[in-house]
Amino acid sequence: MPEVFIDGKRYEYEGDHQLLQFILDQGLEVPFFCYHPSMSIPANCRQCMVKVGQPVKDRESGEYELDENGDRVIRWFPKLQTSCNIKVADGMVVHTQETDELVERAQKDTLEFILANHPLDCPICDQAGECPLQIQTYKYGPEGSRFEVKKVHKPKRVQLGPRVILDAERCINCTRCVRFTDEISETHQLTIVSRGDKNYPTTAPGTEFDDNYSLNTVDICPVGALTSADFRFKARVWEMNQTPSIDITNGKGTNIDLWTRDNLVLRITPRFNEDVNDHWMPDEGREAYRVFNENRVSKPAQNLDGEQVKSSWNNALLTLAEKIEEHDGKEVLFVGSPHASVEENYVLMSVANLLGAKNPVFTPHIEEGYGDGFLLTDDQAPNTNGCRALGLDELSAADLKKEITGAKMVVLLNDQLVDRNVVSAKDIETPFTTVFATNHSETSKVADLVIPITTAAEHAASYVNVDNRAQRTVAAKETKYTNRRLDIEMSEGRLDRYGTSFDNWVTEDNKVDCMPFWNFTSQLADRLGLDLSYDTGRDVMNEISEKVPAFKGVSYSEMDANSGIVLEETSDKTVKS
Amino acid sequence: MAYEFTEEDLQEIEKIKAKYPEVKAATLPVLWVAQNRFGHVEPDVQKLVADTLGLPQAHVHGVASFYTQYYKEKKGEHVLDVCTCLSCQLCGGYDILEHLENKLGIKAGETTEDGKFSIQEVECLGACGYAPMLQVTNDQYVNNLTPEKVDDLIETLKAGKEPEYDQIGMPLRKVK
Ligand code: SF4
Ligand code: FES
Ligand code: FES
Numbered sequence: 001m002p003e004v005f006i007d008g009k010r011y012e013y014e015g016d017h018q019l020l021q022f023i024l025d026q027g028l029e030v031p032f033f034c035y036h037p038s039m040s041i042p043a044n045c046r047q048c049m050v051k052v053g054q055p056v057k058d059r060e061s062g063e064y065e066l067d068e069n070g071d072r073v074i075r076w077f078p079k080l081q082t083s084c085n086i087k088v089a090d091g092m093v094v095h096t097q098e099t100d101e102l103v104e105r106a107q108k109d110t111l112e113f114i115l116a117n118h119p120l121d122c123p124i125c126d127q128a129g130e131c132p133l134q135i136q137t138y139k140y141g142p143e144g145s146r147f148e149v150k151k152v153h154k155p156k157r158v159q160l161g162p163r164v165i166l167d168a169e170r171c172i173n174c175t176r177c178v179r180f181t182d183e184i185s186e187t188h189q190l191t192i193v194s195r196g197d198k199n200y201p202t203t204a205p206g207t208e209f210d211d212n213y214s215l216n217t218v219d220i221c222p223v224g225a226l227t228s229a230d231f232r233f234k235a236r237v238w239e240m241n242q243t244p245s246i247d248i249t250n251g252k253g254t255n256i257d258l259w260t261r262d263n264l265v266l267r268i269t270p271r272f273n274e275d276v277n278d279h280w281m282p283d284e285g286r287e288a289y290r291v292f293n294e295n296r297v298s299k300p301a302q303n304l305d306g307e308q309v310k311s312s313w314n315n316a317l318l319t320l321a322e323k324i325e326e327h328d329g330k331e332v333l334f335v336g337s338p339h340a341s342v343e344e345n346y347v348l349m350s351v352a353n354l355l356g357a358k359n360p361v362f363t364p365h366i367e368e369g370y371g372d373g374f375l376l377t378d379d380q381a382p383n384t385n386g387c388r389a390l391g392l393d394e395l396s397a398a399d400l401k402k403e404i405t406g407a408k409m410v411v412l413l414n415d416q417l418v419d420r421n422v423v424s425a426k427d428i429e430t431p432f433t434t435v436f437a438t439n440h441s442e443t444s445k446v447a448d449l450v451i452p453i454t455t456a457a458e459h460a461a462s463y464v465n466v467d468n469r470a471q472r473t474v475a476a477k478e479t480k481y482t483n484r485r486l487d488i489e490m491s492e493g494r495l496d497r498y499g500t501s502f503d504n505w506v507t508e509d510n511k512v513d514c515m516p517f518w519n520f521t522s523q524l525a526d527r528l529g530l531d532l533s534y535d536t537g538r539d540v541m542n543e544i545s546e547k548v549p550a551f552k553g554v555s556y557s558e559m560d561a562n563s564g565i566v567l568e569e570t571s572d573k574t575v576k577s
Numbered sequence: 578m579a580y581e582f583t584e585e586d587l588q589e590i591e592k593i594k595a596k597y598p599e600v601k602a603a604t605l606p607v608l609w610v611a612q613n614r615f616g617h618v619e620p621d622v623q624k625l626v627a628d629t630l631g632l633p634q635a636h637v638h639g640v641a642s643f644y645t646q647y648y649k650e651k652k653g654e655h656v657l658d659v660c661t662c663l664s665c666q667l668c669g670g671y672d673i674l675e676h677l678e679n680k681l682g683i684k685a686g687e688t689t690e691d692g693k694f695s696i697q698e699v700e701c702l703g704a705c706g707y708a709p710m711l712q713v714t715n716d717q718y719v720n721n722l723t724p725e726k727v728d729d730l731i732e733t734l735k736a737g738k739e740p741e742y743d744q745i746g747m748p749l750r751k752v753k
Contacts, residue, residue, distance in 0.1 A: 181635075188633030188635055188636060189633075189635055190635055191633075191635035191636055191638055191639030192639055193638065193639055193642040193643075194642050194643065195642075195643045196700070203635055204620070204623070204624070204627075204633075204634035204635040204637075204638040205620035205623075205638060206620060207634065207635070
């Protein structure tokens with residue numbers, strides 16, 4: 001097998017590798033800025049220098065030439081090489097900054113150059129704390145600068161587009177942002193203008209950077225030159241907790257991270273998943289943090305004489321139980337939701353079945369022509385295929401409307417049917433309608449009973465994307481009834497601050513008075529004398545994988561280990577629990 | 578203002594495109610075609626070039642902005658590119674620039690009111706051996722400058738005469 005020696009250690013490899021990526025894959029480090037694994041390699045930052053050589057072979061025998069000590073004779077490349085654009089070759093010998101002083105010196109000097117005109121305004125820069133330039137300067141940079149002349153000034157606070165702001169002085173001209181619009185989003189909206197120490201990226205005159213994916217450039221910018229107009233100056237990186245989750249704004253199931261502080265989601269960034277979204281996400285999905293923070297239904301509400309009044313949980317529970325008891329199972333219509341998780345829909349299905357009601361129905365939320373073949377989909381809901389795989393009865397919007405208007409009592413899982421014009425407010429007002437909702441909407445407004453449930457940011461639950469991939473979320477913020485200390489999956493931020501006066505998770509108002517759907521339903525089942533009880537989404541999924549063939553082998557640990565699991569197509573979609 | 582290429586320009590552009598495997602490579606020569614036609618490559622002209630070649634507008638803008646030889650705004654009849662790069666700087670390039678600025682009453686980057694002259698401060702033009710130097714409207718080099726020589730040059734140009742200096746031909750640029 002071909003071999004390569006890095007800092008004196010032997011590694012075997014197969015296939016084609018860029019040296020820098022290979023080094024990183026071994027858990028080693030070489031500083032770099034312009035290289036990005038998903039884009040072309042311009043090798044323009046010159047930060048990733050290493051010393052490289054090849055062993056000399058005797059032409060006739062094909063054997064390696066040896067020196068008097070019996071070691072291979074190495075022919076070194078005449079100059080240091082940028083490791084990002086050099087291919088690993090058999091027998092190659094590499095020295096990084098760890099074992100070669102010249103390399104160390106070269107990296108230090110490159111950084112000194114890069115910083116020659118950099119404003120060094122880290123204390124007021126959003127990127128501080130997650131800035132490759134800052135981190136690598138601390139690790140590999142010079143202690144000071146020998147440039148005593150005035151720094152070059154360039155445009156600052158340039159609104160490149162509706163969502164991205166440029167500080168050209170901070171830019172190191174790595175061209176990652178330009179390459180992103182050329183190679184990934186393919187809108188070609190950015191270019192580097194001017195030259196020498198005056199250059200920086202911008203748009204063509206009279207145009208704006210309104211790419212649907214523009215905020216990805218903020219993520220990949222290795223300095224604070226590109227910042228998010230929305231997130232700017234909101235929080236320091238180290239004050240936030242980062243929790244893996246799934247984008248719920250469309251059917252793609254883009255893998256994301258939720259960044260929380262004090263029980264508010266402050267920003268959303270993409271999380272790498274080769275099979276779904278690579279390193280990217282649409283700008284739209286980042287807006288979803290508002291769904292988690294704003295306009296939330298907190299505490300149940302009941303319609304009394306045409307007015308919604310807040311009610312206690314106990315009252316909500318009793319009212320719903322009474323109403324269900326008043327009706328024959330057949331008279332109650334359970335409506336599932338492609339906007340709700342697999343677990344929630346499954347629990348709804350279980351209750352319906354235990355009460356002898358009809359199998360729950362749902363209608364997909366599709367906007368034809370909305371998708372772009374990349375990360376935006378026609379499907380506006382995260383779990384349409386989940387509803388199908390569970391075996392909910394799929395109806396057209398018109399048929400669902402018919403069912404609802406014909407029912408005496410409706411139990412609706414989080415789906416804003418009025419807002420998305422499936423039914424009218426009138427249609428909802430006629431039967432006794434209970435809405436389980438995360439956010440206030442035109443739909444919840446007209447319900448007889450509104451019961452607040454948790455969002456994807458507050459519970460662990462699964463969603464099946466347009467490609468039939470089941471992936472799950474993890475609770476990122478507390479409700480009134482959860483505690484990040486007790487939910488072992490929740491990231492706690494800095495342990496040394498927990499519960500001290502430095503703990504910044506203190507605002508009681510940021511905790512929504514809501515409950516996971518399965519918890520409320522368990523209480524309801526208890527009240528109704530039904531045999532159903534779940535503690536967590538994980539419990540629900542364990543049961544689903546046993547009972548629903550499509551989910552055979554699906555569990556939280558399997559999903560975590562494989563970044564999601566693709567469900568097998570099953571012919572029998574009407575399995576009931 | 579809407580700019581348009583003439584039939585003749587378009588034919589020339591087709592010929593240029595045929596020379597390269599990729600249309601991107603035609604950006605520079607076609608910008609010359611445009612500048613020869615309109616006297617500058619303002620943003621609207623850059624857009625015309627981009628649309629004609631089917632290239633992103635941002636790309637053409639990036640290329641045009643890289644070279645001081647392309648005029649991104651309307652310039653005077655004579656554009657004086659004064660080199661202030663290292664060799665010229667050491668040999669008094671800034672003094673020449675200052676002299677010229679005072680003489681014409683404008684700063685580098687500006688154009689005289691009568692539209693006769695523009696001054697640009699540029700980087701090395703590859704004539705370091707004759708420093709300090711300047712170039713007239715992407716054409717003649719005027720070398721080994723002294724204030725007197727600059728005065729002479731201005732008078733010659735004002736009189737509508739060709740300055741008598743070496744002429745270095747450049748491909749695709751219209752040599753008068
Ligand atoms: S703005 Fe950022 S990503 Fe773009 S070229 Fe400058 S440093 Fe690179
Ligand atoms: S990462 Fe290799 S040159 Fe920039
Ligand atoms: S420095 Fe002026 S021509 Fe080279």
